[in-house]
Amino acid sequence: GERPHVLTVQDGNISTSTTARWVVDASGRNRTLARQLGLRRGSEHNCNAVWLRVAAEVDVNQWSDDPSWRSRLTEGDRALSTNHLMGEGYWVWLIRLASGATSVGIVADPAFHPLERFNTLAKAQAWLGEYEPQCAAVLAQHQNSIKDFRVMRHYSHAVAKVYDGRDRWCLTGDAAIFLDPLYSSGLDLIAIGNGLITDMLVRELxxxxxxxRAGISDSLFRSLTEMWLAVYRNQYGLMGSPIVMSAKVIWDIAFYWGFLGLLYSNGRFARVADDPGVVPHLQGLIDLSNRMQQFFREWAAVEPRRPSATFVDLYSPMSFMSTFHTAMIGRATDYTAQFHANARLLRQVAGQLVETVVAEKCERFSEDDVMRQAQAWQSDAFLRELRSAYRHEQLTNPISPDWVPGCVPALEFS
Ligand SMILES: Cc1cc2nc3c(=O)[nH]c(=O)nc-3n(C[C@H](O)[C@H](O)[C@H](O)COP(=O)(O)OP(=O)(O)OC[C@H]3O[C@@H](n4cnc5c(N)ncnc54)[C@H](O)[C@@H]3O)c2cc1C
Known part of the structure; x- marks a missing residue:
């Protein structure tokens, strides 16, 4: 009703009460309000993470003496980036911290790597010795500088509702939803959610x-997170297939820049409630994302696990990544035109990937499962539409096929 909320704040032994018209819960994994209202939901994505800090500046530049790898980076320092080491069912992060320490984390799907295999420091080091021996050796060199070790079981969680305009409450950050640490989507979701929340509160006040509006923003936010979750759910197996995974990483970033990045930098999430006409267009991109995630799984199932040392330059000539990146900087002069241009380009990119992979797989006549999958792709109406969009767009707006490593380009263009 219209009555204000009553909140009790405890500071040491002192307990005070206050009232508020709105309550925004940002209590992180405590999930105070969702717990109180019985809204907490588990997630079908049940990966685990452990991490430690070592008081040393781990320098990945020293991990290989391959001159082409060492000289590839012409600006910046790869040791200062977050580096991801990947294998089937897991990734390991290396993050240099401002304090001079390095954070090292293992994130893994229990279907491949049960948490019990790496849930203590000793076990995690033994696990690294097996799967990432170079990383394990570097840690062993700094054994006495390992400072702490943390375990987070089933880090992903969901919630039945994030905003209620009638009862005037909102959930933000980890108090609402947490998906996965890969791509650092946590703070993106916080930014998107906080934009929706402040818009709602200011209007109501x-x-x-x-x-x-709260109902629309609630379903928008939960649809986006549901779509985003599918980027991770059942996809950790793909990390063992370098060819598929490098294409997926590029696609995931392209999609994030071209769709979510564009909407965010143009302040469009909060405006969806004013313009229901955009919903089918958003749904079209959500459907595209979900189909592509399924495609990556299907592809990995028929892709031999050959190692790939191919480097993919995201900013090579005719790269769509530069286009998406540039479009995301600042506000678009004509947002609607930019949205549709991005949606068209995303379909072209998706169509290019499918076309390239299908062409390559169609040559493997002798392998029944590969042929069956290639035929299924060829008769899939959704994918056929993407491939034809690709062929059509290639005539006027060609994009480079170089981002699909290990595959023969399906279409040449001059
Ligand atoms: C393994 C892992 C790696 C990650 N890596 C990244 C990354 O690289 N980049 C990235 O963007 N994100 C990353 N994230 C996600 C990111 O850390 C979180 O999404 C983010 O910190 C959540 O912020 P928050 O403010 O919602 O919650 P928190 O940062 O947890 O803050 C909640 C605060 O509320 C306080 N609190 C709790 N209960 C109460 C209460 N009852 N009363 C008062 N105060 C209370 C807590 O003390 C805390 O200070 C990672 C997450 C995980 C699990």
Missing amino acids: DGEDVVA
Whole structure:
């Protein structure tokens, strides 16, 4: 009803009460309000993470003496980037911290790597020795500088509702939803959610009825997170297939820049409630994302696990990544035109990937499972539409096929 919320704040032994018209819960994994309202939901994505800090500046530049690898980076320092080491069912992060320490984390799907195999420091080091021996050896060199070790079981969680305009409460950050640490989507979701929340609150405090708006923003936020979860769910196996995974990483970033990045930098999430006409267009991109994630799984199932040392330059000539990146900087002069241009380019990129992979797999006549999959792709109406969009767009707006490593380009263009 209209009555204010009553909140009790405990500071040491002193307990005080206050009232508020709105409550925004940002209590992180405590999930205070979701717990109180019975809204907590588990996630079908049940990976685990452990991490430690070592008081040393781990320098990955020293990990190989291959001159082409060493000289590839012409600006910046790869040791200062977050580096990801990947294998089937897991990734390991290396993050240099401002304090001079390095954070090392293992994130793994229990279907491949049960948490019990790496849930203590000693076990994690033994696990690294087996799967990432170079990393394990570097840690062993700094054994006495390992400072702490943390375990997070089943880090992903969901919630039945994030905003309620009638009862005037919102959940933000980990108090609402957490997906996965890969790609650092945690803070992106916090930024998107906080934009929706502040928009709603300011309007309501200005006297507007925001009940319907809260409902729309609630379903928008949960649809986006559901789509985003599919980027991770059942996809950790792909990390053992360098060819598939490098294409997936590029696709995932392209999609994030071209769709979520564009909407965010143009302040469009909060405006969806004013313009229901955009919903089918958003749904079209959500469907595209979900189909592509399924495609990556299907592809990995028929892709031999050959090692690939191919380097993919995201900013090579005719790269769509530069286009998406540039479009995301600042506000678009004509946002609607930019949205549709990005959606078209994403379909072209998806179509190029499918076309390239199908062409390559169609040559493997002798392998029944590969042929069956290639035929299924060829008769899939959704994928056929993407491939034809690709062929059509290639005539006027060609993009480079170099981002699909290990595959023969399906279409040449001059
Ligand atoms: C393994 C792992 C790696 C990650 N890596 C990254 C990354 O590289 N990049 C990235 O962007 N994100 C990363 N994230 C996600 C990111 O850390 C979180 O999404 C983010 O910190 C959540 O912020 P928050 O403010 O919601 O919660 P928190 O940062 O947890 O803050 C919640 C605060 O609320 C306080 N609190 C709790 N209960 C109460 C209460 N009852 N009363 C008062 N105060 C309370 C807590 O003390 C805390 O200070 C990672 C997450 C995991 C699990």
